[in-house]
Amino acid sequence: MISITDTLENEKVRQTWKDFAAEVRGTFTEGNMGYDSVSVQHKNWTIFIGKTIIQAGDVAKPVTYVMVYINERNNFKFEIAKKDFISGIVQFFNNLGGNKSIKLNDPAFDKKYYLRGNDITKIEQIFRDRSVSQLITKIPGSFEMSIRGVDKLTAMMASKTNTELKKYIYFTQSGIIEDKEYMKQLFAFIMALLNKMEEVGVIDSNS
Numbered sequence: 001m002i003s004i005t006d007t008l009e010n011e012k013v014r015q016t017w018k019d020f021a022a023e024v025r026g027t028f029t030e031g032n033m034g035y036d037s038v039s040v041q042h043k044n045w046t047i048f049i050g051k052t053i054i055q056a057g058d059v060a061k062p063v064t065y066v067m068v069y070i071n072e073r074n075n076f077k078f079e080i081a082k083k084d085f086i087s088g089i090v091q092f093f094n095n096l097g098g099n100k101s102i103k104l105n106d107p108a109f110d111k112k113y114y115l116r117g118n119d120i121t122k123i124e125q126i127f128r129d130r131s132v133s134q135l136i137t138k139i140p141g142s143f144e145m146s147i148r149g150v151d152k153l154t155a156m157m158a159s160k161t162n163t164e165l166k167k168y169i170y171f172t173q174s175g176i177i178e179d180k181e182y183m184k185q186l187f188a189f190i191m192a193l194l195n196k197m198e199e200v201g202v203i204d205s206n207s
Contacts, residue, residue, distance in 0.1 A: 013178050020183045042191050043198075044205055045070070049183065051176050066171040066190055072147060076202040078117035079146040080127070082139070104128055112137070125200045132196050135189035140182070143173040169193075 017036050021028035026040035037050030048067040053060045102115045102123055109127070113136075117123040127133060148170050171190070177183050197203045 013176060016178055016180050017183075020180045023180070024184065024187060040187065042194060045194055047187065047190055049187070054172075061174060062176050064173050064175065064177045066169075066186065068169045068190065068194065069166050070147070070169055070194075070197075071204040072167055073202055073204065074119070076117075076119055076122065077147050078115070078123055078126075079144070080116075080136075081114045081144040082142045083112055083114055084142045106133075109133060109137075119202070122200050122202050126193070126196045126202075129192075129196045131192040132189070135185065135192055138185050139173070139189065141173060141175070143171060145169065145171040 014030070014036055017038055018028045020026070021038045021040075024038075024040050026038045029037045029039070031037060031051070035051045035053075037048055040047045040049070045068050048065075050065055050067070052063055052065055054063050055061075102117060102120055103110050104115070104124060104127060106128070115123065115127060127136075146169075147167055149167050169190075171186075177186070194203070198205050
């Protein structure tokens with residue numbers, strides 16, 4: 001049973017997301033059971049920020065996600081995650097399979113993040129850029145981010161938004177963001193990342 005306190009808290013968070021949408025000139029969409037989302041246009045990209053549930057065994061975990069459809073070039077791929085116990089175990093087994101992490105030779109960055117991909121030069125250009133690196137360090141807690149291919153989530157989102165099926169950048173972080181200023185920082189990071197990826201030529205601006 002949902003208590004009055006839970007209902008009031010959900011409405012408080014929903015209002016925060018509505019206020020965020022208004023400030024960035026985005027569109028707020030109210031979802032079932034509080035799984036709301038905001039879509040924001042940046043150049044020719046649409047950035048989706050939403051709430052969902054990830055099932056981990058018997059436990060359902062609320063998460064915040066960011067999703068952006070892209071037209072990538074040359075099958076460009078990257079993955080980045082903030083280091084924690086779980087991602088450390090995953091990285092260990094990935095290393096056994098020959099997928100070595102990329103080091104930027106920036107001790108502060110390399111100590112905090114796992115970074116992998118298939119074009120070291122381009123990835124270094126992207127994540128050494130100050131507009132990207134400074135904003136990523138402001139993301140609190142653990143997160144994961146990667147380029148993903150067409151899957152059930154892509155198909156579902158495409159059907160809802162009448163969007164062509166294509167690859168997408170996907171960011172996830174445990175919990176539901178309740179701070180409007182942090183949402184704005186996260187949005188600024190995604191915009192900076194897209195701009196830099198376009199500049200180095202790994203995605204098209206007509207996504």
